[in-house]
Amino acid sequence: MSKVKVARFASQVMIITILSKLMGFWRDALIAKEFGTTYETSAYMMSLNVSSILFGLMGLAITTTFIPMLTRSLREKGKDDMYEFGNTVINIIIILTTIIGVLGWKFAPQIVKIVACGYTGEIYDLTVQLTRLSVINVVFIGLTSGYTAILQTMDNFAAPSLVGVAMNICIIIYLLFTKNTTIEGLTIATIIGNGSQILVQIPWLIKNKYKYSCKINFKDPRLKEMMTLILPVLIGIGINQINTLVDNNVASNLNEAAVSVIQYANRLNSLVYGIFATSIITVIYPTLAKYINAGEIKEDFKKYLSKAINNINLIMFPATVGIIVLRTNIISVAFKRGVFDEKSVEATAIALLFLAIGTGVLGIRDIYNRAFYAIQDTKTPMKNSAIGVLTNVVLDITLVKFMGVGGLTLATTISIFVSTVLLALDLRKKIGNIDAVSVLKSGFKILVSSVMMGLVVYIINTNILKYVSGNKGNMLSLMICAVVGSIVYAIAINILKVEEYHDIKKYLLSKIKTK
Template identity: 25%
Template sequence: MRLTTTHKMGFAALIMAGSVFLSRLMGLVRDKVVSWQFGAGAESDVYFAAFVVPDFLNYLLAGGYISITLIPLLSKRFEEDEADGWRFFSSVFWWAALGIAALTAGAWLFAPELARLVGPGFSPEKQARLTYFLRIILPAQVFFLPGACVSALLYIRRQFLAPALTPLVYNGCIIAGGLLVSGRGMEGFCWGVLFGAATGAFLLPVMAARARGGRLPDGVPGGLHLVFSLRHPLLKRFLLLALPLMLGVSIVAMDEQFVRIFGSMAGEGAVSLLSYARRIMLVPVGVVAQAAGVASFPFLAALAARGDDAGFDATLGTALRGSLMVVIPLTAYMLAVALPTLGLIFEGGRFSAEETVLAAPLLQLLLLSVPFWVVQQVIGRAFYARQNTLTPAVVGTLATLAALPVYPLAVKLWGAFGVALLTTLSLFAYTLALSFFWVRKHGSDAFTGMGLLLLKSLLLVLPGTLLALAAVHFLPHRLPGWFPGLYAYLPAALRHAVICGVAGLAFAVTYLPLARLFMAEALCL
């Protein structure tokens, strides 16, 4: 049976969704180890803050978007002239490697000054510790960017397995480092970051690329043929596409950094609590939003290259509708069980029940942003598929600049709660503006039926959400009376798991029949 483009895109999305889900799961395991050993305190605050500068350097060179700018150009060049395609790829690879190496070296030298900049609310002792962590983690960026170039090559070949395994290896190394290096605070986790970047982000995709030689079934060249070259006619076009991503400051890329920077001003433990809550929020974002965006992009790029506008709009609409039909009920359920979810995953060791209660409203606020993540991830890649990186960059920069001066006020008024609230509102504004400019430039065909879908989805999840919330509220008070002998001996994590399970059952038996009656397409994904 010949697979259609929709089937292929769906299969690719499933691979990426599975990878992201396992990666997020490992990320939660990693943070569970952190929370168990260090809770929400000074050492964990410093550890989370240590990623601000490295992540910004990666973003500055468009590391997270290297495949977006490279895939359309390299795909076309390979079709026209394979040998010249490899010369173009080599030029991008070496410029990326040299650029990130130079920036990393500069940041390493000025680590003390950068520590004061990203941890303005930290004490001098915490800033000194932050400097030490920075100098361990920073060199990891040298592996991320060149590895992203090789992963882009694998995406062109529709080889999703190695890029899918990359975050799993990376997170596995961090966990191993934290467990193996004891008695030195969180230093072991930092060494795990460096080793994970070298093996997972670089060596793994390189080995995967080299393993498939010759020409592949789709006509794409296999192997990995690098030559040292810093000049190519297409470099200018590549830089013109990448420059807006380098210079444009997107609220999507910076929200985690703002959480850490402004969280440091909200008191001890705020950075950690916000980071733990954000980690859980990123599970549906990664499984649905990022997977849909990554998987749809090669297909959208191919349709744009062929000038198939009708097919492009249909594929974009399918990606948007399918993602939202999955993410809205998932988000509604997670909103209801925010507190027991935090308790199940993090509570124990040095992470207390009181910290679970403090983190729950932060998680609920951040979860409200998940549907907006879905839309902006897919629409953003639709812009990139049409080789328009300027519009998302300008819109993202304006949204970030508008939010930046409000963060100190939000922290002053509401502390960590204000950081979470402003993050969600900023993402909503960015998504709305990005969608507006897409419709203005390319029409609204991709959004056909979207309003009705959203309305139906929200109405259908409402009864189940209310029932799940009731279960979360009443069960902790009722279960001890119903099962006095058993409940007293249950560990806290198991109690939270029971509540999540009962609430999930209540949500499912309410939502699924309604969805079957009024939105059967949601059950056919």
Template identity: 25%
Template sequence: MLKSGIVVSSMTLISRVLGLVRDVVVANFMGAGAAADVFFFANKIPNFLRRLFAEGAFAQAFVPVLTEVKSHQNEAELKDFVAKVSGTLGAIVFVTAIAGVVLSPVLAALFGAGWFIDYLNDKPDGANFELASAMLKITFPYIFFISLTGFAGAVLNTLNKFAVAAFTPVLLNISIIACAWLLAERFEQPAFALAWGVFIGGLVQLLFQLPFLFRAGLLVKPKWGWRDPNVTKVRTLMIPALFGVSVSQINLLLDTFIASFLMTGSISWLYYSDRLLEFPLGLFGIAIATVILPALSRNHVGKDDQGFKSNLDWAFKIICLLGIPAATALVLLAYPLLMVIFQRGEFSVDDAQMASYSLIAYGSGLLSFMLVKILAPAFYSRQDTKTPVKYGIITMATNMLFNLIFAVPFGYVGLAIATAMSGTLNAVLLYQRLHRQGVYKISGETLSFILKVVLASIAMGASIYMFNVSFVWESADLMARIYMLTALVGLGLSVFAVSLIVVGIRPRHLKIQKAA
């Protein structure tokens, strides 16, 4: 699994780097103004549905059932199952995409209520509502393409072909970057070029994966299979999982709704800070979660409780090893990161400062977000969707309460604080349930390992702070900022690595240990 995790993480690194390049291009063209707010809004809704259909609930429900069918049924039955799932999922998301295009004004009014109210009152920001409605018509079909892409990726991951699905998002970033540079000048509003980049990127990602499905012998003609027993099982598992696995995305969508009432730039500042949060979350959290789900599903199907505990414990340790220092560095380097990566063109120093506040708030919840990525599969691999959905609803309700509490005094930063706090609550509830069920309990050896990682992270953080405190980022030119940030990152990594050795962590501690 470590090897598979490295493969996925490496492919994800390429995707995330290009994702940052894409966001640099967006920041350069639009900064954090009204047009940027509208594009991020129009892109967030189909991306939210992507997490539900493609990467979130669907994958969590589909992979365990696919593993079961692959283990207990013949090749013809496996192909029939894949055909029926692809046909059923494809039909549902096609109808969803068409409905999204037709109802784009309704969606823009619902999730951008602040803009809609301004539109009704003939205020200047009302133009954002019209722009969002038009842009949704272009971005919404993305849900059809990416859902089938996610389906193909889930099949390939179950076959231990992780690299293909992990590399695929690179194509979306390339499409958006290309459209931004080639088409922006052709539109009166450059944001439309980015919207077409999303549409084209979805199509290209789907086409890219089809040859790999063909080589695996699972590129089959889709069939409608709503009442097929195995499809029914996926459907039954998926419906509650819509809430359980995607609660963080629902919370982010609620943030966008509230941010539409706040000062101009709020949605963009939250977006840019969330993008930097997604970098370590995707590189480490999602990468480990991607390889752990098929492994846990095989453990469950094979009734290997010992292997299940060992694999989950390994994932927990690896997430802490990567997540604790990543969160520490993200909080300490929030402002420098935003300045070096985004501060150019229409993206000002003030935008970097404002976005850094929400990034610090998001960063405080990074470890929790990563832990949820591995704790939720511990339920879904055992085909238990009721528990995560229950905690998901609790977490979502708590996030709404925190939003109301913190949004008034802290504005958009309060929304990020609420998201981090609700994410931590979700992780705690999931772990407590696994503990009470006797499925997984953090061992003394793992607690000792985590404590050592915390000590190494403190040493790393102290070194970064001492060398960063006297540097004036605003007055430095771009190259000086890059050199300083590179030096700080290199210093942090070196201190962290040496500290791990000093506190006694060795490579053997990263191997899967047999559960007691």
């Protein structure tokens, strides 16, 4: 895939993702207004976590290992053969997820006891009830992941990006147009939203002449190969789910609001990450897989890796600094209304502070993981995931005693740093140097520029809030800080001659000239 195509596809994904994340932001604001950080919200979010634990790990594992296999099938035997193999995997997903869903419904009380051991009485009963409603989500998550892999293999990134939009529309409609909202109703709206994620991809599948078949070819050698690759990925992602399990268990023992506080902080943090980092990773990964399958592992592979890391740093470093400095403003504007009060803002701000620190590094870690998956090494990420989780568990138990909810999010951030460093060292052993000097040099310049921007934003924000209080002051400060901060950052990276910034500037100027 050419640089122009990568830029075009990444731009498409980013635009749709921005729309999806803004709608998600609106969705969360509506949920916060209706339910705040009450026990009902914690029960709802915990029930969604159960669905994620039951099959969320499988969804990512399928996408990760499915794409390289589909790419090879498309290149060697054509589209029809790729669809035949794709249908085999899709049908296996349907069978597996149905079984998992039935077991999840049957053993919901026991599962909730494991994932939220601190829940008792009313909150426990409600969580079990919502979990039983939500287990059908595992089928929808599995099918969405399978069809996403097929479309991305065909260089169609727009449709998979729209799944979040479809999901959010269903929930927002429920919250806006229902007079007496209930947490059970919200759960049902979420289920409908998950189902719509499959439906939204169908027009693009039809456009690419995909036809569903219920046949399963168990003798297909690619199936065995995929199972061999998927097992370490499953174990690695499953190990990461232990992070969620431990975080939720420890949080559920703090207070009834702790789980929802962490979830709100996660949602805000993932807003920025999802818009920028995910957009780049989504487009880069199939390209890396194609280079490997075509035997072009050396220079082009390394070049894409270093460029991807630098581009993520260019966006994520200033975004991280902005979140840290303006976290209270952001939370207040987003959620402070209805049941979500000042106490909720303060608790969420503490969680977000420590979580945001690791956001930029999280993007680098995910790129390293995709690099290993592209070269069909799924064991190394699994090993490093285990080390990261062990680090997180030890720090969770240690830091929560002194820092409460903030200790949990700080533990997550430290574990991300540890696993990223280990992945970088292992990747160097595997494929050699990926121009680390360029990455470090560019990263340092971007970090300096981001800190300069952060200092200016901090001064502006402090002075505005002296004269304008409440959400009016927060909103005014966010708008002014966004504009001034962007200008300061652009000037700084221009003066420091950050290569990626100049590449983007040249690309945009060339597009303007052609018009």
